[in-house]
Amino acid sequence: MELPIPDLLIINAAELLTLSYGLSTEDKEAEKKIGLIREGAIAAKNGRIIAVGRTEDLVKSLRVSKDTRQIDASHKVVLPGFVDPHTHLIFKGTREKEFLMRQQGIPMQRILREENTGIISTVRWTRKATFDELLDETGLHVSSLVDWGTTTIEIKSGYGLNLEEEIKMLKIARYLGNYTPLNVRATLLAAHIIPPEYHMREEKYVELVVEDIIPIIAKNKLADFNDVYCEKGAFTREQAKKLLQVGKKFGLRPKIHADEMSDSGGAEVAASTGAISADHLVYTTEANLKKLKEANVVAVLLPITTFSLGLERYAPGKTMEEMGLTVALGTDYNPGTSMSPSMPLVISFAVIKLKLTIEEAILAATINAAMAIGMEKEVGTIEPGKRANINILKIKHYEEIPYRIGENYVETVISNGEIMKGG
Secondary structure: OOOOOOOEEEEEEEEEEOOOHHHOOOOOHHHHHOOEEEEEEEEEEOOEEEEEEEHHHHHHHOOOOOOOEEEEOOOOEEEEOEEEOOEOOOOOOOOHHHHHHHHOOOOHHHHHHOOOOHHHHHHHHHHHOOHHHHHHHHHHHHHHHHHOOEEEEEEEOOOOOOHHHHHHHHHHHHHHHHHOOOEEEEEEEEEOOOOHHHOOOHHHHHHHHHHHHHHHHHHOOOOOEEEEEEOOOOEOHHHHHHHHHHHHHOOOEEEEEEOOOOOOOHHHHHHHHOOOEEEEOOOOOHHHHHHHHHOOOEEEEOHHHHHHOOOOOOOOHHHHHHHOOOEEEOOOEEOOOEOOOOHHHHHHHHHHOOOOOHHHHHHHOOHHHHHOOOOOOOOOOOOOOOEOOEEEEOOOOOOHHHHOOOOOOEEEEEEOOEEEEOO
């Protein structure tokens, strides 16, 4: 029988984290949980993984040609490319003044009276940008995420807040998915906040989203999901439920920003609408967490947002894990409350503030995050048949990931078999 010829071969990984329990060669339960293989190797062809195992075994089962790209990962950790299931990375302009005012304890009401603060300021700048200007700016944001090892990204709209501008944003998300090696899922977030032109006419805006924006976005296949920000000052639980149910009718799977600043009822809406994920969950009650578990909703936690806002209360990550919820992690990359592209930093915060174990945090940033965007059959683990999304880290032990706070030890990033950094 002719041996397969890979076009990419990674060998001698000190620790290969496959995130597949059945592939682990170790005995400890924690190491089995992350599918650890010491002195591991990966072979890929045409952007897909074709073999995984110990280096000495794998190289015997393959035929290496002059066209095979070989990478020696000696003394390094190899794991799947990070999956970021919650970003707002299509925007124009930054809000550093607002950030600094917030850290000085200036009340939010006063901050929002300033000219260039708040979500509306980002909406104003984003609306003014042409498609090409916004695409160029977004490309810089994407490059930052890739530099920290993210190869799969969920991208929300929500800074357009009218049909034309939401289309513009979602076309950029689709462009990135079609013309880069990245794996992209797009989310309609027309229900982010009420735009200024609908001040005191909130129900009219809900009507616009329900009757025009959702049907047209769905018809043109510009989004995979429909999201809503359920919070005081944004959308009520009743409005959120209506918006998500309408989106679901048009084939857009529900997502929801839930219980970030208060117990807004968002988690309950997520459970009742069969949402794929509920995100933030800082103030969710234990009763509603149980409802999320029963409805198989993924809990997406965003600890850098809490840190950036200078708040003390974090989502109860450990409690969620103990309850058996599927816990995922994301950056919430956005210009107002989380201007960080780093999934490794998110993992650090998950261990420090959410009290996840390192194994739980790594799973949350890979396969669990893939579940939050419906891509778990394609990405999030290193297994034959899956996309060749791989990170090589310049560290010797996976326990160093949260320990090296803020350090970029991501040496090589591979997405769909293409080297996007290092190599």
